[in-house]
Amino acid sequence: DAMVIQNPRYQVTQFGKPVTLSCSQTLNHNVMYWYQQKSSQAPKLLFHYYDKDFNNEADTPDNFQSRRPNTSFCFLDIRSPGLGDAAMYLCATSGRGLAGVAHFGPGTRLTVL
């Protein structure tokens, strides 16, 4: 089945130790989003790609970077994780056209020790 896959599902890192989260899709969608979701809060958009065009949100910390080497894969790099970066990180994709429903992966829960 076509889907959005995130690895790993659970990631534990140490304060200040760089970490990379990955997202892959078999939907051939041109848009990929990264969201951060903390407990009892709505998903917060960090950035998104339209094809290879990168769109950063104004309030996304510089600590967060992203790469999209091809249509299928997208990475979220957290250069120096702080305790406040512990959250669920959600990847979503959407296709062309007016509907463009966003399909979410299962998320990666990041713990920072």
Added chain:
Amino acid sequence: GQNIDQPTEMTATEGAIVQINCTYQTSGFNGLFWYQQHAGEAPTFLSYNVLDGLEEKGRFSSFLSRSKGYSYLLLKELQMKDSASYLCAVRALPYGGATNKLIFGTGTLLAVQP
């Protein structure tokens, strides 16, 4: 900027009907989506509106009024499994931006009681 508001929490009874409201202020509006999210899981798509009016999908319906910046999600014949967060999300092309983006509201936590 964008502003999307929903009630924080709601409670309803099994078998009843509940309406969850969402108000938004945004430029470049390009569609409104409703998602369901159970605790610890990813959001799943429920409904979508781009034009004014009512969209019905089984027990779930969603309504949009673009002139009022208002939408609601209607859940009928409530079941215990409907206890979840319901997220309103707006897709918009920001002023000066090149691509649409999807921004979520604060979410409404619905508790269905027997």
